[in-house]
Amino acid sequence: MTSLHEDIAEQQADITRLLLQHFHQPLGGDQFVRGVLPAPPTLEAIRIVTGPLDTTTGERTAWELPLRVANSEELYGPHDVLGILRALHTGTHIHSSSRVRTLMDMPLVQVDVTTLKQAPPQPDDDAFLILSTLVAPYTEHAPDPRLRGFLFQGPDRLRLYMDREDDIDVIAADVRPSGAVTALLAALPSLLAEEERRGQDDIDPHCTAVVDLTRW
Secondary structure, eight states: OOHHHHHHHHHHHHHHHHHGGGGTSOSBTTBEEEEEEOOOGGGOEEEEEEEOSSOOGGGOEEEEEESBOTTSSOBOOHHHHHHHHHHHTSSOOOOOGGGEEEETTEEEEEOOGGGOOOOOOOHHHHHHHHHHHHHSOOOSSOOSSEEEEEEEEETTEEEEEEEETTEEEEEEEEEOTTSOHHHHHHHHHHHHHOGGGEEOOTTOTTOSEEEEOTTO
């Protein structure tokens, strides 16, 4: 694991933390964040899934956003990514067919951020920052396992993309939000470490293994 790859992984985790508020708060119109997919660190990108709250996979769109500022060593921060997402969901945008392909039964748009003007912050953004910081103060010690992304897969199925300390390989855990959540969260570190629970998802390139905890 290189320092560069860890920087990208950490940035993905920070962006996920900020965007959590937007699976209840719209980005624009009826569009909400329905997932954050951690693209491999070598890609230096993050993929955000948006769509209506009550939606099927076919009504969602995945947006691939670069994490590195063009011709720079700097990375886009979480608020930059939020500004780009809001801009994408304001007005009309035409994307070249060469930048659109299919990923996990969704259109994936590789966004040219140089053609976008970031949307300005909204009045509640700073209030959310204050309140969320008081509830969950920033610490240099990342949680273990660390949340790198998530994807709503159905009415009662949520995929969590996580990595472990000193290992940025992503393991996905499928859980039921209506299940025994408190017990599951307490047991999650040990469950992810059990090799015999791990399987593969051939259509999801965002994880090296999947652990099915929907019946746990």
